[in-house]
Amino acid sequence: MSKIVYNHKAIEKKWREKWAESPVNPQVDDNGNKKPKYYCLDMFPYPSGNGLHVGHWRGYVISDVWSRYKLLQGYYIVHPMGWDAFGLPAENYAIKMGVHPAKSTAENVANIKRQINEIAALYDWDMEVNTTDPDFYKWTQWIFVKMFKEGLAYEKEFPINWCPSCKTGLANEEVVNGKCERCGTDVTKKNLRQWMLRITKYADRLLDDLDKLDWPEKVKKMQADWIGKSYGAEVDFPIESRKEKITVYTTRPDTLYGATFMVLAPEHALAAGLATPETKEAVEKYIYDSSMKSNVDRMQDKEKTGVFTGSYAINPLSGAKTP
Structure with missing residues (x-):
């Protein structure tokens, strides 16, 4: 019995060339009629490493399968791919390799694009996007200026996950067991002044339009909780012997008595400064220990912990000293 050897490199190369000559995703059907469009959008990867890894493909394979399914139903698939190529990850990779970021980013993009094509993923390369392309980012800049003029973009100091080795902020998903997914360094919290978008201005519309979405009720509830609209009041608590005030928000002002x-949260701007000489060491240790925990871990901790700063706030209703 003869053995048939499957030469995947030769066979796949042959068919990639055939598909390049005769694309499988034409805009018109066999009769020359325009096909209905189906839009499938993936999150763009940032090309900061040596190339595509299995984690990328794990995220993209579902949308690829879905696109092929809709293709078989007669749709023209609008499935763009692009590159989230600006930012610290790309810069840090360039620094690590000793190469200008424009050069290293272009090389990484070309390499990942080659890998995606070898997988034969169904992407519409006519709609490729690169965030470092001036023709692209002139529009993101235009949108930001519009938001700024409307009072929707503002600066605020806010804690983020920080990797002291990569010198970059990390999303929660990039923190694994308290360590940076990329380099394994312990992740801390760091207050950074950064731009924020005032989505709270759209809370009503976001909540009202949830009913228009064909989503599971569980997911819609999570969205409503995330939007977090509630009715209440802001109340200022003066700090004893200091000019600063602490503003609290409450839905039950009647309980303030x-x-x-x-x-205060450990990352609050006043937390360390309110420590008296006697409590300074304990407060700083508590702030540091908290910075080593992820937001998820802190929320899931059943036991509530804290340390006394040594300072007091004054209850504006009763005048009582509040530790």
Whole structure:
């Protein structure tokens, strides 16, 4: 019995060339009629490493399968791919390799694009996007200026996950067991002044339009909780012997008479500064220890912890000193 050898490199190369000559995703059908469009959007990868890894493909394979399914139903598939090529990951990779980021980013893009084509993923390369292309980012800049003029973009100091080795901020998904997914360094929290978008201005519309979405109720509830609209009041608590005030938000102002203590998040701008000489060491240790925990871990901790700063706030209703 003769053995048939499957030469995948030769066979796949042959068919890639055939598909390049006769694309499988034409805009018209066999009769020359325009096909209905189906839009499938993936999150763009940032090309900061040596190339595509299995984690990328794990995320993209589902949309590729879905695109092929819709293709068989007679649609023209609008499935763009692009490159989130600006930012610290790309810069840090360039620094590590000792190459100008324009050069290293272009090389990484070309390499990942080659890998995607070898997988024969169904992407519409006519709609390729690169965030470092001036023809692209002139529009993101235009949108930002519009938002700024409308009061929707503002600066605020806010804590982020920070990798001291990569010197970059990390999304929660990039923190694995408290360590940077890329280099394994312990991740800390760092306050950074950064641009924020005031989506709270659209809370009503976001909430109202959830009913128009064909999503599972569980997911819609998560969205509503994330939008987090509630009705309440902001109340200023003066700090004893200092000019600063602590502003709290409450949905139950009537309970303020019974306030017994005031809590600040460890990353609050005033937290370290409110420590007295006697409590300074304990406060700084608590802030550091908290910075080593992820947001998820802190939310899931059943036991509530804290340390006394040594300072007091004054209850504006009762005048009582509140530790």
